[in-house]
Amino acid sequence: MARDDLIGGALWEEYSQEVQRRMDAPMHMGEITEEEAGDNKLIIADFGAESCGDAVRLYWLIDPKSDVIKKSKFKSFGCGTAIASSDMMAELCMDKTVEEALKITNIDVEKALRDNEDVPAVPGQKMHCSVMAYDVIKKAASMYMGVDMESLESEFIICECARVSQDTLKEVIKLNKLSTIEEITDYTKAGGFCKSCIKPGGHEAKDVYLVDLLAEVAEALEAEEKSRKIIEAKGDGTFDSMGLVQKIKAVESILEEYIRPTLKADGGDVELIDIKETDGIFEVLIKYQGECMSCSMNTTTTLAGIEDMLKFKLKAPIKVIVT
Template sequence: MAKNDLIGGALWDAYSNKVSQRMDNPTHLGVLTENDAQAKNAKLIVADYGAEACGDAVRLYWLVDKDDVIIDARFKSFGCGTAIASSDMMVELCLGKKVQDAVKITNLDVERALRDEPDTPAVPGQKMHCSVMAYDVIKKAAGLYLGKDAQDFEDEIIVCECARVSLSTIREVIRINDLTTVEEITSYTKAGAFCKSCIRPGGHEERKYYLVDILRDVRAEMEEEKLKEAMRKQVSGELSFKEMTMVQKVKAVDKTIDETVRPMLMMDGGNMEIIDIKDTSDGYIDIYIRYMGACNGCASAATGTLFAIENVLQEHLDRNIRVLPI
């Protein structure tokens, strides 16, 4: 069947050749029976799963030997061509694996295996749920074989069904990498990269959790934690110079100057005052000072005295301080 005979040319181009081939000629389509299981001294597992997003369904057949190895597998798919291709590849990935290892196969593994090129998705984003269905039926089959509920293999809240990304993973990635945009979340986790329903309300499928809301809530938590930590450090005296407010910085500099440099300046009839403090883009903290009295115009004000002031402030407050007389 020619590509354009099935789907409009532009849309069809979003499918890989591997997908189109398995749509028309699936390798593992079929049924396994108890007679097949007895002939191979294996246990027959039959698992059904339906996808609420589109109404598709898949039935998975496994023959599992005494060592928990899947020695044969087949499937029947009730749905679109993408569901057939995804299920066919899912079965292929299961074959020869132990049940305990097969359950680790994800929908992303199925989708990647269907790609023609490593960096080009095999299906359009809105069809990623078909590979999710294949992933879920594996869990169902593994649960039947191991005597567990399928949900036992999924103890996380899934936010992005397409990429199987959990709520805890998204929250952790935002915190660890200090992410500030949904695009960054997608870049780090692939959440929202496919059908995009999990990004914000209004997509083709309603979700309980959306990336925009998770990002907002986590950023709010992070800011609140920073504020509490800054207040704690301020009270305990642990606040670093860079973490201080401008008023706190001026007070800290004045206190350090009062205790170290100013007495010596005043002995010679001089003094100094803080004019401004600025954080620079290259990580320095520039402190602008004005000399007063005998220090104003003194030859050492731009050399020895200046170096002494800068060294004292660097030692007591921050190594990146630069003192600039004006």
């Protein structure tokens, strides 16, 4: 039976030529025996994916003096994509130290299988096969180091395909005010492959989904905004306790009620530019407009009148500065 009959012609075209080649003729499939090990350390690690039933066995022959992986082979019990991914994974491990091999991600495996650097090597729903290749590296490294496999994963991964952690996703969503799954995928690649991490019902069940993170961050931002407004509203009624926005509104209201009517009667006006605090003094920066710009009293009588009115009304140490 032809491949196109097994997979479907259209879907088969989504596999790179490199993936197809390694499916048919993997270069590193096989075993490494104790007899071959000699003075080297032989590691045999098994890892299976519960979501699809595939499994892979990884063989490493390691020089214990340098921690360099001298030979790497595998056996795969699964689909053609799992075979191709495992073959590339085994190849990428060779001549690297165990610590360097740990840095190989499933994305590295998938990218190495591409014919074109901008075109994925496999369909999104098969990306989990390269994840399994990444996980068996962790298993082998943990066995060689004598540590628990979970100790090698410092972050809680939400999207296994793109290896994006929960903390990273939350930070990106918050900083960029993201509100849709499409935006998350654009920024992080999470959810762009098998899509299991987006919401319940996908290829693989998750404890936390992208929709959960969107809701959680949105709720946290809303709570922060409410808290900010409450703090601003409470204050203690003094100019010093107000936030900058409140200070600006307070000064603007006094200018509008007591200062501008007089200035406008003579063809002038005043604009509030900013409010700064320096050594306990609130500096109110203003700019004259209209006839006030050329008036000889704009830095004497008029300026003193504005400053006195603000001090009186706001009960605060204020200095008015013309910019």
